[in-house]
Amino acid sequence: MPRSLRSTTGRSRLQPKPKMQPQTKIHAHAHTRTSAHRYARTFEILPVEIRQLIADHFEDDKDVASYRLICKSTNYSIDEDEGSFWRTQFLNSYDPPESVPEGYRSTVNEWFKQQYQSRKRAEGQKFVFDSGNSEEEANCLVLFKDLLIDTFNTSVCKAKKQSVHSPNMDRIERIAKAKGLLDCVLRRPTTRANKSPTNPVLLAIQLILTHLSLTAPLSSKMAKVWGFPDTQAVVYLPNSSRPIFKGPTCQEVDIDWTLHVASFFRNYLLSKQEPTHIHYENLDRFERPQGWTKPLSTSPLKLGKHWKGTYAYVDHDEIAQIRSGFHEDYPVQDHMCGEDTAETFQDLRLGFPKGQLEFWPDIFEHILKSRAKIEYRTPTTRAQKRATGPDALPEGEPVSFCFKGGGEDASEKFQASGWFNPLPPQHGIPGWHRMTMMKYYIDESSGQPDLDSLWAYEGVVLPGGMVMLGRWWSPTFDDGPEYSGPFIFWNVDASMPAIADDTQTTG
Incomplete structure (x- = not known):
């Protein structure tokens, strides 16, 4: 057979095709079904x-x-x-x-x-926090409030046993990072058309999460401080022009001022250009600010005994320069406690007597007004009435919890006496306290307190009882404007396992 008449299979093109056998038609999704x-x-x-x-x-x-x-x-x-x-x-x-x-x-x-x-x-919304006034931001702030209020909670849903882990704490940190909640602290809104002030709930939550800001990686946006000259001017304002507690009953925390204090110290603790950062970086992880481990409540908390912190100051003649705003053109360098010594941070150890303070002279009360009777009515929701100790907050009465303590400031020993006062919830979030403390020294010759060298402290204990922020001032310095500055303390009981659980019920 000629090659041209053969197919590639070897069969002649003239040969009839073999008869095809009938086949069953296969449906595409029969196997799927x-x-x-x-x-x-x-x-x-x-x-x-x-x-x-x-x-x-x-x-x-x-x-x-x-x-x-x-x-x-x-x-x-x-x-x-x-x-x-x-x-x-x-x-x-x-x-x-x-x-x-x-x-x-x-x-x-x-x-x-x-x-x-x-x-x-609310978690799944795609946005980054700005001023807290958009619908997406508002929804997320509601979520944050709910998560904060329920942290470490026990209820009928589970056995009434104190939890050692809070899923809400993990979610709060994760959402805050994903939404940039702490990247915009005190930052001016980026939207030009948005002239409304920053949502106060956003400021309150940013303040409560100070421990996250102060432990952020240096490469993180959370470590950045916006408008430091403005912050420096605010934190040195005196009591007379910017009290920490305001409102008709002085039970409303000045969230904005306190947040400036947190940002001020974040600048010095996290900035590589600041000498304080080197000492802060050398601290053990548990010697740095930690998150809380107990439910938030207006009722008595268990505050820790061991605290670490620092305060800032400038020379007396520089106070007016900072307060007037002239420091923007001629920067004033802040000083930190113990910066010229081996003890960069101030250590404070607290004890909680069950009775009255042994040493609380009238001059202390006159300066600090720690026991002032302020109208207070305990909120009535279960979240706000929750008690974490045997002494619940009585309805309609202010309650103060005294403490005594001591510590070292630049290797110099000092004594302290003071009070914690529970505050009503701020922006719907419970757990705030007012702290007042008098720091004094013992005269070596007489063995008595030196009442001519007093340092008054007033500040806010953030919900959870792990961070205190506030103002110190010299009540015995009468020459010129009030001499004052900011301070910060954070609890470090976690760095001392032997005493971590040895706490007393206080405010």
Whole structure:
């Protein structure tokens, strides 16, 4: 046969094609339907608890949505058992809420579902914090408040045993970093059209999270301080022009001023150009500011005994220069306690007598007004009435808790006496306290307190009782304007395991 008449298979093109055998037509998704049916049968024979347990292990809610699409059994399992899946999801993701509605089990579980999904929506919003006034920012601030109030909470949802870990604390830190909450502290709004002032709730939450700012990596935006000359001018303002506590009953914290104090020290502790940073960087991790480990409450807290901190000062003739704003053209260098000694930070050890202070002369009270009777009414929600000690805050009465202490300032020993006063919730968040303290020295010749060398301290204990920020001043210096400056203390009990749990109930 000629080559031209042969096909590549060797069969002649003139030969008839062999008769094709009839074949069954195969549908494209027959195998898929068979597999899905097999999977459906697999899930149908599982108890609902097992099907829900499988969904509990998904880390992403998108996986839960995909799980529901497998078959009817997986879809129904999410809502079966009166919606208990959503209650479990909430309690696996967050601390138990302080307030849970009463009613049928299905009604309560539906509430958990709504709360869980609402929080997840707020977490999933794509934005970066600016002034706190946009709808997205406002929704996220509501979420932050709820998370803060519920940290380390125990309730009927779980056994009433103090938790050593708070899922909310982890989420607060994660969301704050993702949304840039602490990247914009005291920064002017970036939107030109936005002339409204910064949302005060944003400022309050930024202040409460000071421990995160002060432990941020140097490369982080959280370590940056905006407008330091303005901050320096604010923190040196005297009591007469910028009191820390305001309002008709002096129970409202000046959040803006206190936040300036936090930013002021963040500049000196985290800036590589500042000598204080070197000593701060050499501190052990547990010697730096830590987050709180107990529920936030207006009721008595357990404050730690060991504190570390510093204060800033300038020369007497430089006070007026800073307060007038002239320091922007002619910068004034701040000084920190013990900067010329081996003891860069001030150590403070507190003790909490159960009775009255042995040494609290009238001059101390006249200067600090620690025991002033201020109208106070305990809030009535369960979150605000929660007690963490045997002595709950009586309704309608202010309560003060005394302390005595001592420490070293630039290797010089000092004594201290003072009081903690619980404050009402600020912007809906409980746990704030006023601290007043008189720092004095013992005259070596007489062995008596030197009342001509007193240093008064007044400040705010942030919710959680781990950080104090405020103002010191010299009540015995009468020549010229009031001599004052900012201070900071943070609790370091965690660096001393032997005494970490040895605390007393105080404010």
